[in-house]
Amino acid sequence: MASPLEKALQDPGSMKARILTSARRLFGDNGFSDTTTRMIAGDVGIDVSTLHYHWGEKQDLYEGVIGAVHEEIMERFQEVERRCRKADLGRRLEIAIDVMCDYLFANPEVANLILFGYFRKADHTAVLDVNITTYIANIAVAMGLAADQEAVSVQTKARILAVWHSVLNFISGQAFFRPMLDVAPETYAAVVKETLKFILVPAFTIDTAEALKTGSNNH
Amino acid sequence: MASPLEKALQDPGSMKARILTSARRLFGDNGFSDTTTRMIAGDVGIDVSTLHYHWGEKQDLYEGVIGAVHEEIMERFQEVERRCRKADLGRRLEIAIDVMCDYLFANPEVANLILFGYFRKADHTAVLDVNITTYIANIAVAMGLAADQEAVSVQTKARILAVWHSVLNFISGQAFFRPMLDVAPETYAAVVKETLKFILVPAFTIDTAEALKTGSNNH
DNA sequence: AACAATCTCCATCATGTGATGGAAACAATC
DNA sequence: GATTGTTTCCATCACATGATGGAGATTGTT
Known part of the structure; x- marks a missing residue:
């Protein structure tokens, strides 16, 4: 159902997947508002615009994180x-x-x-x-x-x-x-x-x- | 112990108390980062600088809210x-x-x-x-x-x-x-x-x- | 080697936010 | 009524943030 998500999970070393990993940790630590796109980009070691190139706006990235977490939880259940x-x-x-x-x-x-x-x-x-x-x-x-x-x-x-x-x-x-x-x-x-x-x-x-x-x- | 807090509670109609009341509700609704000083001031119906005049910086107001809530809880206990x-x-x-x-x-x-x-x-x-x-x-x-x-x-x-x-x-x-x-x-x-x-x-x-x-x- | 497609970065913009200075309004005291 | 201290607002600043355009780098294909 989530085609970009699948693609990201296919290769954990891909830029999109790396961004997702950092975003997940930082959003989890600080919440949505207290996590800046620059923080995430900095954590990955890339520029902000690279982040936006792969994920669009911040809200989309956040929903990507939530979606990934949701899938994991369902597996556990x-x-x-x-x-x-x-x-x-x-x-x-x-x-x-x-x-x-x-x-x-x-x-x-x-x-x-x-x-x-x-x-x-x-x-x-x-x-x-x-x-x-x-x-x-x-x-x-x-x-x-x-x-x-x-x-x-x-x-x-x-x-x-x-x-x-x-x-x-x-x-x-x-x-x-x-x-x-x-x-x-x-x-x-x-x-x-x-x-x-x-x-x-x-x-x-x-x-x-x-x-x-x-x-x-x-x- | 908290002298400014006492003063605010003495008169619930005072500006400082009114700000505290609005701040309490808005911080509770949106959290610290998603609540702007302008939102609080707007809710009270005053200017931002009036808010800063009475409470100093945003963090101080937030701690004032937490302190007031803490006192209430202790009373309940x-x-x-x-x-x-x-x-x-x-x-x-x-x-x-x-x-x-x-x-x-x-x-x-x-x-x-x-x-x-x-x-x-x-x-x-x-x-x-x-x-x-x-x-x-x-x-x-x-x-x-x-x-x-x-x-x-x-x-x-x-x-x-x-x-x-x-x-x-x-x-x-x-x-x-x-x-x-x-x-x-x-x-x-x-x-x-x-x-x-x-x-x-x-x-x-x-x-x-x-x-x-x-x-x-x-x- | 040439070309196209993808990816990454630098520079920049528009906006919202915390905060302040100073002028105006108000209140109190004499 | 003048003076002084307090309160409130308007205008403004400095800065962080989300977001974008376009130039350059990288990769893959022929």
Whole structure:
């Protein structure tokens, strides 16, 4: 569907791909407005106009980054779904937490990029909006919380959003929280996984039966 | 401690206070970089130089906003602490969720401002950092998860961070998630409270005894 | 070697932004 | 009513940023 993106991914050494890589990291670090095209060009070691030549305007490059990240995330969800077969709900949650944490800790800019998207009031929100809705439906089905992607109750959606946020925030706020907890980087990752499982697993494993039954009436 | 801030709060109709109010909302909506001093001045109905006359440079105004919000939050925590006396842990959590949700839904810019702080790599992070640490310690004590503010284990800190994030994200992402859940604003608030209690209460009420015992060894 | 296509850079523009100086309006005191 | 201190606005500056045009370099093809 995204032909320029495919072309860029074909050869990671191509100029277009190199720009995308730098843009991804810098946008993730500083957000859209605090990342200048000159910063990205400087990081790649090229001129600004070369950047514009390959990607058009800044907004297009940003959407290219979001698109690439989106594809990666969807791949991870498919991995979760594969590994979740024939496991109970508690185990499924643990698998999902492990897979997503491993991925996000290895690509910390991803969590930032997604969370930045919540704030931007720009026009591209529609794009990201669709993505998030897709994530939610995917998780619901993979977790066995909904029969198909169309029949996800409000409660289930809200609960998945809460889980998803919890994961993202711990990774996104890493630079902020790790010093606060005063632990080494590797320890931080372990603490995060443990905390997520501690908080999330009991709620779903204990209460799921009732939650699904009363899932369509809101208080 | 903050003398200019006190002066502004003394008279809500004063120019300095009016600027602070507009700045608070606009910074909350758009973040620091996407909010211009001209936007704020325009919202108040004054000239840019009037704004600079009262508040100095943009960064100072921003810190004024953060400071005011910080004071409000601390008041809420004190309220939680008062109302938590002689209640068990599950009930304490519910009280804390209710109080903080009511406050944040009534002042939605607050959640944005705090979350924006996670991302900004600017110099003021130290200020916010201290604030967050204070929040965490306060909650830990109010919840009865730690004896005093100095003796909070890594696990407890991480768990409180997770709770705090969950609350903030639902309010901050309201404009984003409410359409996704397709519910009315009042319903959204109810769903959020319910979801938070659903997810958070079981973990702490079931597991607390063991959690506190093994609170100092990770993994 | 000649040519065409692609790529990269230098110079430059238009615009928006943070910030300031100084003039004018206002308020308070005598 | 004059004087002094405070507040507000107009005009303007310096600078960073997004973006472009066109010249030069590079590569591939014949």
